[in-house]
Amino acid sequence: GILIMESSRMIQIQAELTERAIELLKLPEDSNPLVLDVGCGSGLSGEVLSEHGYQWVGVDISRSMLSVAVDAERKGDVLEWDIGCGLPFKPASFDAVISISAIQWLCNADFSGAVPHKRLSAFFSSLYHSLQRGGKAVLQWYPENSKQMEMVTGVATRCGFTGGLLVDFPNSTKAKKYYLVLFTGGGVQALPQALGTENSTRSQAQVDRSGRSYHDRSGPGNKRGPSHRDWVKHKKDRARAQGKDVKSDSKYTGRKRARW
Numbered sequence: 001g002i003l004i005m006e007s008s009r010m011i012q013i014q015a016e017l018t019e020r021a022i023e024l025l026k027l028p029e030d031s032n033p034l035v036l037d038v039g040c041g042s043g044l045s046g047e048v049l050s051e052h053g054y055q056w057v058g059v060d061i062s063r064s065m066l067s068v069a070v071d072a073e074r075k076g077d078v079l080e081w082d083i084g085c086g087l088p089f090k091p092a093s094f095d096a097v098i099s100i101s102a103i104q105w106l107c108n109a110d111f112s113g114a115v116p117h118k119r120l121s122a123f124f125s126s127l128y129h130s131l132q133r134g135g136k137a138v139l140q141w142y143p144e145n146s147k148q149m150e151m152v153t154g155v156a157t158r159c160g161f162t163g164g165l166l167v168d169f170p171n172s173t174k175a176k177k178y179y180l181v182l183f184t185g186g187g188v189q190a191l192p193q194a195l196g197t198e199n200s201t202r203s204q205a206q207v208d209r210s211g212r213s214y215h216d217r218s219g220p221g222n223k224r225g226p227s228h229r230d231w232v233k234h235k236k237d238r239a240r241a242q243g244k245d246v247k248s249d250s251k252y253t254g255r256k257r258a259r260w
Contacts, residue, residue, distance in 0.1 A: 010044075011044055014044040014045055014048075014100060014101075015044065015045075015048050017045075017100045017101070017140050017177070018044070018045040018048040018049070018098065018100055019048060020140070020168070020177070020179070020195075021045075021098040021099075021100065021138040021140055021179065022048070022049070022052060022098070022138075023192075024138045024166070024179060024181055024192050025096050025098065025136055025138050026136075026192070027054075027095070027096060031095070032053075032055070033054055033055070033094075033095035033096050034054075034055050034056070034057070034093070034094050034095055035049055035054050035055070035056045035057075035094065035095065035096045035097065035098060036056070036057055036058075036059070036087075036089075036093075036094040036096075036097045036098075036130065037049065037056050037057070037058040037059070037076065037097075037098055037099070037100075038059055038083055038097060038098070038099035038102055038103070038127075038139070039059070039060055039083070039099050039100065039101070039102025039103070039105075040058025040059060040060050040066075040069065040076070040078060041058075041060055041062065041065045041066075041068075041069070042065045042066075042068035042069050042072065042074075043058060043068070043069030043072060043074035043076065043078065045098065045100045046058050046069070046074050046075070046076040046078075047074055047075075049076070049098070050074070050075040050076065055076070056075075056076040056077075057076055057077045057078070057079065057094075058074075058076050058077070058078040058079070059078070059079045059080075059081045059083060059087065060078065060079075060080065060081070061080065061081065061082050061083070062080075063080050066078045066079075066080055083102075083103075083106070083123050084106050084114070084119030084120075084122060084123060085119075085122060086122035086123065086125065086126035087123070087126035087127060087130050088126075089126075089130045090130075091129045091130065092129075092130070092131065092132045092133070093130050093131075094130055094131055094132065094135065095131075095132050095135055096131075096135055096136055096137070096138075097127060097130075097131060097135070097136075097137035097138070097139070098137070098138050098139070098140075099137075099138075099139040099140065099141070100140050101140060101141065101142065102139075102141065103123070103139050103141045103152070103180070104141045104142050104143060104144070104148075106119045106120050106123055106152075107120070107143075107144065107148050107151070107152065116151070117151065117155065120151070120152060120155040120156075121155055121158075121159065124155050124156045124159040124161065125159045125160075127159075128159050128160045128161060128184060131184050132184070133184055133185065134184060134185045135184045136163075136181070136182065136183055136184070137161075137180075137181075137182040138179055138180070138181055138182075139179065139180040139182070140177060140178065140179050140180075141178055141179075141180065142178065143178055149165060149178075152180065153165055153180065156180065156182055160184065161182040161183065161184065162182070162183045162185075162189060163180070163181045163182040163183045163189065163191065164180075164181065164191055165178060165179070165180055165181075166178075166179045166180075166181050166191050166192065166194050167179075167194055167197075168194050168195040168196060168197075169194075169195055169196035169197075170194070170196070170197060171196070172196060173249075175196065
């Protein structure tokens with residue numbers, strides 16, 4: 001078989017993201033929840049769930065990654081499944097859902113017949129029905145751009161969810177993290193406080209049932225969505241992470257060119 005090595009750095013990042021997702025779930029301490037881990041991979045996030053005493057079920061499309069989870073004797077049950085086809089679980093099977101670095105793959109038309117909007121709809125519709133009423137999902141992901149953010153949040157809310165996008169450390173290129181925090185209870189519920197946002201006005205965006213986003217009005221000068229400069233810096237940071245040669249940031253980064 002193929003030996004997949006898990007670096008200590010990867011394990012650390014996965015653990016930190018999972019801990020934050022669990023914190024955002026705010027599960028009652030005396031509860032014994034069953035948690036679904038979407039895109040569970042080798043079970044690193046599931047291991048963190050187990051450390052918190054939670055029972056969990058993981059789904060992932062990669063058989064080789066699931067084999068690592070089985071070989072490592074992770075405590076959860078794992079299932080090989082393409083989430084873009086919809087989840088195969090009975091209604092109200094789970095009390096909560098987490099996902100770490102997975103749902104952005106639903107936005108790609110990376111094989112013949114793949115239609116991102118349809119795959120997102122199948123996923124979020126089945127996710128909504130798989131959750132207990134009053135359940136919550138926290139999905140950490142890496143959106144490519146603001147259009148993709150609007151598409152994903154729009155599909156989620158049309159499938160019945162309320163909630164919105166929470167951005168930790170929105171002014172930091174390296175530390176910025178995106179979490180889709182979704183509720184099944186109905187009505188508009190307040191999003192948790194984002195990290196690193198004491199002086200920020202672009203940290204949270206909630207969505208109503210129509211899929212339109214509206215931002216937290218707690219600070220003056222709040223704008224709709226990340227600025228053009230923020231997104232340029234975000235894309236450059238992603239390119240650097242992929243090993244590409246990218247020019248260093250300057251005060252001109254993200255500025256629109258003048259037309260003469």
